[in-house]
Amino acid sequence: MPMQAPRRNALTPDALQMMDIIARTGSFAAAARELGRVPSALTYSVRQLEDALDVLLFDRSSRQAQLTxxxxxxxxxxxxxxxxxxxxxxxxxxxxxxxxxxxxxAVDDVISRLTVFELVEGFYAQRTPDGQAPGTRLRVRSEVLAGLWEALVSGQADLAIGAMMNTPPQTGIELKPLGEVEFVFAMAPHHPLAQVGEPLSDAQILAHRAVAVADSAQRLSPVTVNLLPGQDVFTVPSMGAKIEALMRCLGVGFVPEPQVREALRLGRLVARRVQRARQPSLFGYAWRSAATPQPRKAPQGLALQWWLQQLDSPATRRALLERHLGLPAEAV
Known part of the structure; x- marks a missing residue:
């Protein structure tokens, strides 16, 4: 360990800049002129750096500043x-x-990825008053159901888009609605349930495998939605995978109507009415309030403010729930 300290101490920004200038100018003399030093002082500095690192940095047999x-x-x-x-x-x-x-x-699986990336493009196009990019490092992570809340509450996310509104938020979390999404009970057109009369009863559905998206929560209790007790379940990691599984006749399940609209139009999936009444699901977006302690950064910074301003737009909120690509990537 003591041997490492002189090496670290030798690698100063000035030493690195000296190496860069010598290499760029091609000679010690030219580099010394640019640095405002005499060549002998520059040569001495290079030798000190070589001694500290215990390596030769320049080929002494060459008249030019030839790097080893x-x-x-x-x-x-x-x-x-x-x-x-x-x-x-x-x-x-x-x-x-x-x-x-x-x-x-953090973005739930029900949210339009197309619109999210358009927002990301808009964010990176921002400029500070001096014409520079904000410099904020942006991370987008995909979560499902309770996993979205967990990411926000645990501080792993600063903004959660697509949070289900049926659970009251914790203290220090601000929550606003995005809008409603209608879910349809879908299956492949050649699935047995597609051949029977409507509405489908729980007993009829229970006899067939359901496809479910796994909740991404690690610590919070996972949420289970629209599964019948005792029903066989095929669990997949994303809504796109669920739609692909439905089209392959691997099961049945409720899916957001906007995400399967094209599949329904093309006949890749069919929707059937069920006896169980199901209201449209209400989704929202949430963030940590300014009063919430955030040791990682100052609360309510300009980057978060920009995203919240975009989400204030009804058109943006509608697009986040409605504008989906025609078919999941797995089906293309």
Whole structure:
């Protein structure tokens, strides 16, 4: 461990910049002129760096500043480190103006990915008053049912889009509605239940396998929706996978009508009425309120404010629930 300290101490930003200038100018003399130093002082600094790292950085047999393999590696990594230092400095400066260093948006499987990516494009197009990008690192994560709440409550997400409104939010969580989504009971056109009369009873449905999307919650109690006690269940990781399973006649289940609209139109799926009354599901979006302690960042930063402003638009909220691609990726 003591041997590592001199090496770390030698790799200063000035030393890395010196290597970059020598390589760029092609000679110690030219680099010394650019740095405002005498060539002998520059040569001494290089030798000190070589002694600290215990490697040769330049080929002394060449009249030019010819890098060795070790010198080239240090140059490449040094340039990368200098760029990262500049990026960190820029992010710190932007955070001081109110932009978060990172923002995580958790999105439920019922939400339009097309619209989410359009919002991401809009976010990255933002500019600060000095014409720079905000510098906020954006993360989008996919969650299902209670997993969405868990990501928000645990601090793993700053904004949750597609939260079910049937559970009152915890203290310190703000919640607003997105809108309603109608779910239809769907199956492949050649499924046995597609051949019987409507409405379908629970007894008829119970005799057939259901397809369900797994709740992504790890600590909170998973939510089970529209499954009958004792029913055989095939569990899949996403709504797209569920729709694919339905089209392959692997089971039956309730799915958001906007996400299967094209499959229904093409006859890849059929919808059947059921005896159990089912109201449209109400979804919302939620975020940690400004009063909630957030050790990772200042609350209600400009990045979160931008997303909340977009969600204030009725057209955006409608698009998040309605604008889906025709068929799931698994079916293309």
């Amino acid at each position: 393999a070790a010198g080239q590696e240090l140059l490449d990594e040094g340039r990368r480190l200098l760029a990262e230092m500049d990026a960190v400095a820029n992010r710190v400066r932007r955070v001081s103006t109110g932009w978060e260093s990172e923002l995580t948006v």
